[in-house]
Amino acid sequence: MKIEVKDLSVYYGPDHVLKNVSVSIKKQTVTALIGPSGCGKSTFLRCFNRMNDLIDNARIEGEIKIDNLDIYSPSVNVNELRKTIGMVFQKPNPFPKTIFENVAFGLRVNGEKNKKVIEEKVEKSLHQAALWNEVKDKLKKSALALSGGQQQRLCIARALAVEPSILLMDEPASALDPISTVKIEELIYQLKEKYTILIVTHNMQQASRTSDKTAFFYMGDLIEFEDTRTMFTNPKKEKTQNYITGRFG
Amino acid sequence: MNLIETEIGELKTELIDMTYMVKGQIEKCIQALYTFDKDLSKEVVKNEKWVNGCELRIDSKCEHILALFNPVAVDLRFVVASLKMVSDLERIGDNAKGIAQYIVKSETPFDKELIKKFRFEEMTTVTLDMLEVLSNSFEKDNTKLARTVFAKDEILDEINNQANIIFQEYVLNEKDPQKVMQAIYFLSIIRKMERVGDYITNIAEEIIFYVKAKVLRHNKKEKAKVKNKEEDSADDDL
Amino acid sequence: MKAKKIRRRLRRFKNFRKYELQDKIFQYVGLACTLFGIGILFVLLADVLMKGLTRVDWDFLMDLPSRKAERAGIYTAWIGTLWIMVSTAVIAFPVGVGAGLYLEEYGKRNKLANFVEINIANLAGVPSIIYGLLGLELFARALSLGGSILTGALTLSLLILPIIIVSTREALKSVPYTIREASYGLGATKWQTIWYQVLPASVSGIITGAILAISRAIGETAPLIVIGALSYVPFAASGVMDSFTVLPIQIFNWISRPQEEFAVNAAAAIIVMLSITFLMNGIAVFFRYRAQKKIKW
Numbered sequence: 105m106k107i108e109v110k111d112l113s114v115y116y117g118p119d120h121v122l123k124n125v126s127v128s129i130k131k132q133t134v135t136a137l138i139g140p141s142g143c144g145k146s147t148f149l150r151c152f153n154r155m156n157d158l159i160d161n162a163r164i165e166g167e168i169k170i171d172n173l174d175i176y177s178p179s180v181n182v183n184e185l186r187k188t189i190g191m192v193f194q195k196p197n198p199f200p201k202t203i204f205e206n207v208a209f210g211l212r213v214n215g216e217k218n219k220k221v222i223e224e225k226v227e228k229s230l231h232q233a234a235l236w237n238e239v240k241d242k243l244k245k246s247a248l249a250l251s252g253g254q255q256q257r258l259c260i261a262r263a264l265a266v267e268p269s270i271l272l273m274d275e276p277a278s279a280l281d282p283i284s285t286v287k288i289e290e291l292i293y294q295l296k297e298k299y300t301i302l303i304v305t306h307n308m309q310q311a312s313r314t315s316d317k318t319a320f321f322y323m324g325d326l327i328e329f330e331d332t333r334t335m336f337t338n339p340k341k342e343k344t345q346n347y348i349t350g351r352f353g
Numbered sequence: 354m355n356l357i358e359t360e361i362g363e364l365k366t367e368l369i370d371m372t373y374m375v376k377g378q379i380e381k382c383i384q385a386l387y388t389f390d391k392d393l394s395k396e397v398v399k400n401e402k403w404v405n406g407c408e409l410r411i412d413s414k415c416e417h418i419l420a421l422f423n424p425v426a427v428d429l430r431f432v433v434a435s436l437k438m439v440s441d442l443e444r445i446g447d448n449a450k451g452i453a454q455y456i457v458k459s460e461t462p463f464d465k466e467l468i469k470k471f472r473f474e475e476m477t478t479v480t481l482d483m484l485e486v487l488s489n490s491f492e493k494d495n496t497k498l499a500r501t502v503f504a505k506d507e508i509l510d511e512i513n514n515q516a517n518i519i520f521q522e523y524v525l526n527e528k529d530p531q532k533v534m535q536a537i538y539f540l541s542i543i544r545k546m547e548r549v550g551d552y553i554t555n556i557a558e559e560i561i562f563y564v565k566a567k568v569l570r571h572n573k574k575e576k577a578k579v580k581n582k583e584e585d586s587a588d589d590d591l
Numbered sequence: 592m593k594a595k596k597i598r599r600r601l602r603r604f605k606n607f608r609k610y611e612l613q614d615k616i617f618q619y620v621g622l623a624c625t626l627f628g629i630g631i632l633f634v635l636l637a638d639v640l641m642k643g644l645t646r647v648d649w650d651f652l653m654d655l656p657s658r659k660a661e662r663a664g665i666y667t668a669w670i671g672t673l674w675i676m677v678s679t680a681v682i683a684f685p686v687g688v689g690a691g692l693y694l695e696e697y698g699k700r701n702k703l704a705n706f707v708e709i710n711i712a713n714l715a716g717v718p719s720i721i722y723g724l725l726g727l728e729l730f731a732r733a734l735s736l737g738g739s740i741l742t743g744a745l746t747l748s749l750l751i752l753p754i755i756i757v758s759t760r761e762a763l764k765s766v767p768y769t770i771r772e773a774s775y776g777l778g779a780t781k782w783q784t785i786w787y788q789v790l791p792a793s794v795s796g797i798i799t800g801a802i803l804a805i806s807r808a809i810g811e812t813a814p815l816i817v818i819g820a821l822s823y824v825p826f827a828a829s830g831v832m833d834s835f836t837v838l839p840i841q842i843f844n845w846i847s848r849p850q851e852e853f854a855v856n857a858a859a860a861i862i863v864m865l866s867i868t869f870l871m872n873g874i875a876v877f878f879r880y881r882a883q884k885k886i887k888w
Contacts, residue, residue: 122434128509153776155772155775155776157692158772158775160700183778183779183780184749184778185778186775186776186777186778187777190776190777191773193769193772193773193776195769197767197769197770197772197773198773199774199792200770200791200792201791208775209779209787209788210776210777210778213774213777213779213787213788214778215782243739246642259773262773262777263776266777266778299810308423308425309423312425324670333424335431336425336426336427336429337425337426338430338566339426339429339568345427348425348426349357349424349425349426349428350355350356350357350759351355351358
């Protein structure tokens with residue numbers, strides 16, 4: 105399964121926020137998207153599950169092909185697409201329901217009615233998110249009673265429950281303390297075996313620790329897309345070097 | 354100028370200072386040899402501790418930058434190269450001290466015949482030249498200039514290789530035991546000088562590494578290519 | 592030495608005493624206002640309780656109205672109030688909540704939508720008697736429903752509709768967008784998101800608003816009089832097309848009689864009315880408390 109982006113452009117009204125981005129992403133890799141604030145990396149991320157469609161004055165041009173199917177073609181059902189792509193947001197946003205119901209929601213929305221199947225999948229997802237041991241005795245308690253780091257892992261479990269093939273993470277650890285951050289990063293490393301992961305991050309060290317490839321965005325342009333190791337030891341473009349060494353932005 | 358730029362700048366300044374210090378040590382011990390100045394030699398021996406102090410300070414600064422500033426790309430390459438360069442510089446200093454110690458040990462001035470036979474003047478001229486080139490290229494990040502030391506080092510290697518035979522000839526013909534002892538010292542001095550040349554080429558390799566991210570260490574083919582002047586300028590335009 | 596420093600500092604704050612004084616004055620004025628409002632309320636309540644509490648008994652609640660004060664009861668009145676309350680709720684809730692839901696979730700954000708929003712808010716402030724006139728012309732006469740419970744319910748529904756719509760929209764607005772985002776991210780449709788996430792999270796707020804709206808409706812007198820609620824109804828309403836009366840009208844009727852005993856009856860009826868009002872508000876407060884406890888954004 106591969107992702108091909110060709111000449112992707114996004115406009116918010118008259119603003120050209122993402123400019124002709126073309127990139128190729130291999131399966132089961134972690135790609136970090138870095139760049140200064142407002143450079144378009146979150147917008148780029150949200151193109152993959154068409155979350156930008158929810159914004160009134162957003163216009164998207166170009167194509168994103170996942171396994172040779174353009175996800176913006178009119179024949180694609182947006183909701184079905186989103187079921188194959190999981191998303192984790194910057195601020196943990198569990199539903200105001202029980203821990204169990206949070207993870208089960210995706211399954212129910214998919215039409216799963218079999219109680220046993222739901223229970224099994226919820227447990228599996230919570231295991232995958234490294235949360236099972238901490239919540240197995242309180243599945244019926246409110247999700248809002250968990251700590252920030254636990255809530256974020258719950259959101260990850262929730263996204264994993266529907267067994268997506270791609271996982272989109274928008275600064276998943278930026279609102280968390282260092283220990284929770286480490287847990288999330290370890291999680292990403294394990295999830296890499298099964299999922300293709302795209303992660304937006306402000307934290308350069310996080311990008312360098314967790315990703316295989318890094319994409320550097322600046323003012324809507326994709327400046328450089330490179331193996332992470334190369335990007336952080338010998339980037340090709342001067343703008344990239346200036347950004348990652350902290351010379352600007 | 355932000356924090357990491359300041360730190361890297363300070364590190365570079367300290368390295369440049371150490372380069373000049375070590376260059377001074379070599380210049381002094383060479384002069385002391387030609388003029389048989391034991392006082393100058395003792396000064397070189399005494400100053401060695403300053404050189405060691407420099408090494409410790411620079412090591413500490415590199416550690417400080419790595420721990421606190423998370424350098425990446427060129428900054429990282431520079432810090433890593435600095436750690437290696439400082440160790441090579443310290444060894445050059447050691448060798449200068451070693452040569453000075455031989456001068457102090459020697460009872461009589463070195464035989465001018467011997468100096469000529471061993472081509473020692475040529476050696477010292479080339480070494481001093483290499484040191485000059487090295488400090489210039491380091492200060493200005495000029496890799497083209499840095500590359501010129503590789504060819505010069507070959508001269509030192511050649512002189513060193515010939516030294517064994519010359520030594521054999523001299524010892525077979527010379528009856529004066531003192532002169533033979535001097536010849537033994539001289540052989541050691543030549544070895545040390547040759548090693549100084551090696552250290553200088555190492556440092557040049559590190560400079561090329563951190564400026565161009567090109568690894569030339571242990572790579573005879575790359576270095577051979579570099580002798581060609583045209584390739585030099587083409588490479589430097591990247 | 593230290594005292595000198597403090598005095599020097601105090602002298603610098605020439606207005607120091609003045610600000611302290613202002614603070615104290617404001618505190619006392621605020622307290623007085625509060626006590627004044629509550630005090631008057633208490634005085635009224637006490638007066639009513641003293642006059643009518645003894646009159647409230649089972650007979651009073653179950654007797655039909657009569658010309659004789661001792662035998663007059665509020666049976667038909669509170670039956671009427673109950674019918675009106677339930678009918679209004681049945682009509683106004685679905686329409687109001689549905690409209691609020693549509694406007695908040697499905698409505699486009701354009702000039703027309705803004706225009707509608709402003710007008711709905713305005714309607715909430717229209718005097719209730721205007722609704723009465725509208726109800727009279729439209730329901731009682733044009734649709735020939737007469738002065739029935741149905742007419743009353745429809746009229747009152749129109750009255751409280753804006754209130755329900757606005758409070759529903761507020762409750763829906765209070766659900767953070769991030770919840771909806773998370774739901775869409777999982778592939779839920781708009782309706783699934785609303786039904787499974789937004790509504791459950793906002794239901795307490797919606798119910799609170801609805802109960803308060805109904806609570807207001809059952810206290811309305813003028814519109815019901817206009818559409819033809821009677822003041823002397825010797826029978827209890829048993830269907831939506833029946834004539835009826837309600838507690839406020841009964842109270843009004845008794846107050847206008849000269850006899851002392853009817854004043855007592857009126858006081859007693861007021862006690863019953865107030866009890867119903869407090870009960871409903873209590874339920875609303877209970878729901879609001881539960882909502883706040885459950886959902887801590």
